[in-house]
Amino acid sequence: MSTPPEGTFTALRGQLQDAATAFADGPGALEGILRGIVDDVERAVREPLEIFPVCHHSPASALAMARRLREKQPKVVYLELCEDMAPLLTELRNCRLPVAVQAFASEIEGFPADWAPLSVVAPVTEASAEYQAIAYALDTPGVDLVLVDRSSDHVFQWETPPAADAGPDAPPADEESALHGDAVGVEIGDLRPRFAELEEHLLRHGRVRHWSEWWHQYVELPLGGSDHDTYRQVMLLIGSLFRRLAPGDQRRVLIDEDRERYMWTRMREHLAATGTDPADCLYVCGAFHAASRVAEFGVGGSDTFAITAPTPTKWRHGLIPSSHAAIEAQFGLAAGSVSIAATEWAKNLKRTGVRPYRLEGQAGTKKSSGPRKAAVPALPAATPPPADRLTGFLQRPPVLDPLDEAELLGWSVEIVRAARRGGYLASTADAIAVFETSILLAGMRDRVRPTPYDFQDAAVTCIEKEAVPGRRDVARLVEIMMGGDRIGQVGYDALPPLARDVHDRLAPLGLKLQQRGVQRALLDIAGRPELERCSDVLWMLRRLLPQGAARPIMGDRRLGERAIQESWDLALGTHQRALIELGYEGVSIEQVLEQRLRRAAYAPRATTAQVLEAVEDAILHLRSRRLADELGTRALEVLAGERTVDGAPEVLRRVRRLLAYYRTGEPVLPPWIESFVKTGYAHYCTLLPTAFTDEDATVRQVAAMLGFLFSMEGLALSLGCDRTQLELALAQSHPQEPSRTALLWAAQTHLGTLSRADLRARCEELLGNPLVVPAYPRYLSGFVHALEPVPGLADLVVEAVSNAFARLPDPVLLPWLPTLITSLRAGGAELAPLLIREAGRVFPARLAELDSWVPPWRAPQEIPALRPRQAIGAPQGIALLTAHPVTCDALAELLGCDGGWASPEAAAPRGAELLAGHPETATALEALLTAG
Structure with a gap:
């Protein structure tokens, strides 16, 4: 392509100057902007290295790219894409488009730790200019494809990862739109006004709903059949306009300019290293960056930009599946816009007859009809210089495409058929209404031929009434009908x-x-x-x-x-x-799992429960005794450093499970778990008095601590722990809250410092005190949680609940019954089976037996029957005492009788004397010995 002569755009400059004078009452800022736009276009057109401006996923850009590549046949294609992604592009032929090239880093250095993991994606669709350039360069011998944009590492060096903030036209999130995850999207041709007022102005005067529709109507359709020079100049004009009207965000401007300096520096380096003629090259970039004003612009630009070194972060690269919905969500496009673009691309190919470039063996595409030419033909010797095409394009009235009734009728019939399958009560009348409404809406928006967006609005208006009967609404059905959400797939070889x-x-x-x-x-x-x-x-x-x-x-x-x-x-x-x-994290899932378990165990905020979970996973999934012992030692370290009891229930559950596993499957316990039990016993004894009074600690957590101490007590004592430490900890505990008080009573009962009779008496006292009755459900909650450390109290808890229902009147019982139920459900759901089994054992099994049933705790205690006193004769009592002299001595000492046994001859009178003095004792003693 030859350089245009000077003065090519002189007439256009004069017209814009006159327009600025008329609209702004004299030259000024508006004139400067308009004249600057023409200067940007002329500068880019005059550049010896041909600049090809594109817009992402634009069928017009892809069509113009395919046409220009077949005409020019460049030897080097410079592409605006992260330079570290170049090795992956050859794997695109093993995938079904759309897919995304990804750079991923899970372990980062030189960036804030909370940014991890870092991810950059660049989606590729067939209806995109970048794919046409990639397919041409990879399948044409002798052609080099050079990626010149900043690397993935520089993306995060220059920019802060944005929050998950979708654009104003972004579709709602779903499974397909989440294919890219939280990755930062990098894509050439990001062409959208950064000036919100300008976009609002264009949408309002264009009578469209969102930016995707405006672009389709006023740029995509007019440029679909234009020649190369017109396409270039119009895209450069739009890029310069949006650039000059962008808000003055200096940081954003600096990043854009640094990217342009980076790309031009890389291109000059490649030209100098290879000696390639710039006329044999093609630079594919977004129209926003094509109209650049940096000093480094062009082959003859200055070499003053220093590229910073990458950080030590290790990046992994690969291909991931993408979809139209994922691209729309990533870049804030309207729902269905990428699918409509794919449909428009197919129509343009059929209308113009242009043969697009496709990678040989590309999954999901037709095979090439013939072999690709091996030789790269040279350009004609005399190529006419590009003329001023902007003047004619801007002065030309919009082309009104004639109404394609057959196409619109087909759309109307198809959407009614899809609506019926989706549960709508649609009929032929609705198809006619959609047809007529589409034409009406298009006329209201100053166009003869309804666009897919007009048709979508008409279908929603005529078919969707009040509710959506199925999974999809009418707007989604239209998107599916127009081409659907194509989801890519990465092939096995890639x-x-x-x-x-x-x-x-x-x-x-x-x-x-x-x-x-x-x-x-x-x-x-x-x-x-x-x-x-x-x-x-x-x-x-x-x-x-x-x-x-x-x-x-x-x-x-x-x-x-x-x-x-x-x-x-x-x-x-x-x-x-x-x-x-x-x-990206390893070569086998075992390696990745081991890395993740170590990372979770050695995290700065790892808890004992989390480390024990890692130990359990190492045994379950990896069967690695070495890793389990290492992580178990780490759990011991974390436990010794904890100062709270938040994870006590989970720790108790996992330690019990691990102990049961090792006791049944190993000859001896591992040293780490013995040390864990010993350390945990002392640790929880130390924290117990504070936990009973700490408002942040729950009853369930305190109960779990007691469960650890009581269930591990035998092993802990055998390892050298002292039970006195536990007794002192309970003696120092003075809870005020009712549920914790009940929990303390249960612990004292387990240790033997409080008898069951005294505990039953305290429960009776609580029920008899009107001031305490409202808090009785919280006492019961404490008793329920006490079943964790002291499961033997199940009968007493059943008794306490039954006594409350039996003794309290309805005006007192009913108000706190919901509190009892909610407290039991919230904190004691896992302990309910104990209570249910105990209640099933105590209560009658049949309803008929309930009337005559007496609770075991109210049944009279059975006392062994005693024989009448007169049945015991003196000789028999003497014989009894003589037969058990040790018992008689102990009894005499207890009664304070001094003296010893006399001779056998004198034994009878002495025993008779003792029996005569204490007849009740002799009777009780006989009953005791008889019962034994």
């Missing part, structure tokens, strides 16, 4: 080693794991032992992937247990992005 390893290890299941949707996998491990390895993989995937990727339906994995049959719902194709990102 997957990272970890993902390929997962697919290979799950091959015995016989499922199409690449396929989206849920698939059922049945594992008969007893009949096919080789499926046990598949089970191991599935359990690890369940631990590593998001919920729903691998969900067990039947079967469980617990310590010391092995399932013989399992059933799974798998959706690995739907969650392919998450599986690919696992491959």
Whole structure:
């Protein structure tokens, strides 16, 4: 392409100056802006290295790119894309578009820790100019593709990761729109006004709802059939206009200019290193950056920009599936706009006959009709210089496309058919109404031919009445009808080693794991032992992937247990992005799981319960005694440093499970768990008095502490702990809250410092005190939680609840009954089975027996029957005492009788004397010995 002569845009400058004078009452700021726009266009057009401005996912840009590549056949294509993503582009042929090129870093250096993980994505669709350039460069021999934009590391060096803030036209979040996750989107051709008032002005005067519709109506359609020079100059004009009218955010301006300096510096470096003629190159960039005014602009620009060194962060690169909805959500586009763009791309190809570029072997595309030319033809010797096409384009009235009745009728019939399938009561009359309303809306918006957006508004107006009967509303049905949300897929050969390893290890299941949707996998491990390895993989995937990727339906994995049959719902194709990102962390899922367990255990804010969970996962999924012992030692360190009891219930539950596993499966306990029990006993004894009075500690947490102390007491004492420490801790505990007071009473009963009779008497006293009755449910809550450390009190708790219902009148009982129920449900749900079993043992099994039933605690105590006193003769009593001299001596000492036994001859009178003096004692003693 030759350089245009001087004065090409002189006439346009004069017209814009006259317009500025007329509208602004004299030259000034407006004139400067308008003349500056023309200067930007002329500067870009005169550049020896041809600049090709594009807009992201624009069918007009893709069509113009395909046409220009076949005409120019450049030897070097410079593309505005992160330079570190270049090695991945060859893998696009193994994928079904749309997909996204991703740079990912989970372990970061040089950035704030709360930014992790870092992720950058660049989505690629077939109806995009960048894909046309990539396909041409990769499949044409002798052509170099050079990515010149800042690296992924520089993206975060220059910008703060934005919050998850969708644009004003962004669709609602769903499963497909979340394919990119929280990644930062990098895409060439970000062409949208950064001046909110300007965008609002364009939308209002264009009679459209959102920016995507405005672009489709006023840029996409007019440029769809334009020549190359007109396309370039119009896109440069729009880019310069939006750039000059952008708000004065100096930080944003500096970042944009640094990107332009970066790209031009890289291009000059490549030209100098290879000696390529700039005329044989093509620079593909966004129209916003094509109209640049930096000093480094152009082949002859200054070399004053110093590129900073990357941080030590290690970046992983790969391809992840994308979708139209994900692209719309990532860049704040209107719902369905990318699908409409894909439909427009297909129509443009059919209308113009342009043959697009597609990668050989590209999944989801038709095979090329013939071999690609091997030689790169040279440009014609005499290429006419580009003329001023802007003047004619701006003065030309809008082209009114004739109404395509057949197309509109087909749309109307199809949307009614789709609405019926979706549960709407749509009929032929609705199809006619949609047809006429589409034409009416288009006329109100100054266009003859209804656009897909006009048709969508008409369909919503005529079909969707008050409610949506199915899963999708009419607007979503129109989007599906116009092309739907195409979801890409990364092929097996383009997957990272970890993902390929997962697919290979799950091959015995016989499922199409690449396929989206849920698939059922049945594992008969007893009949096919080789499926046990598949089970191991599935359990690890369940631990590593998001919920729903691998969900067990039947079967469980617990310590010391092995399932013989399992059933799974798998959706690995739907969650392919998450599986690919696992491959950035390691080469096998075992390695990734071990890294994550270590990371969780050694996190600065890791709790004892979390570390014990990591120990359990290491045993369950990795079967690694070495890793379990290491993490167990870490749990001991974390426990010694904790000063709260927040995780006591979880710690108790996991330690009990681990102890049971080691006692049944190991000859001796590991040293770390013995030290853990010993340290935990002393640790919780120290914290117990404070926890009883701490308002932040709950009753459940205090009960869990007591459960640890009581259940581990035997092992702790055998390891050298002192029970006196526990007794002193309880003696120093003085709770004021009713539930904790009841918990303390239960603990004292367990230690023997409070008898069950005294505990029963205290409960009776509480019920008899009118001032305490309103707080009685909280006492019961404490007793329920006491079943964790002292399960033997279940009968007393049942008795306490029964006495309350039996003694309290309805005006007192009914007001606090909801409090009792809610407290039991909130804090004692897992202890309810104990109470239910005890109540089932105590209460009658049949309703007929209830009237005559007497509670065990109210039944009279059975006393052994005693024989009449006169039945005991003196000789028999003497014989009894003589037969048990030790008992007689103890009894005499208790009664204060001095003296010893006389001779056998004198024994009878002496015993008779004793019996005569204490007849009741002799009777009781006989009854006791008889009962024994």
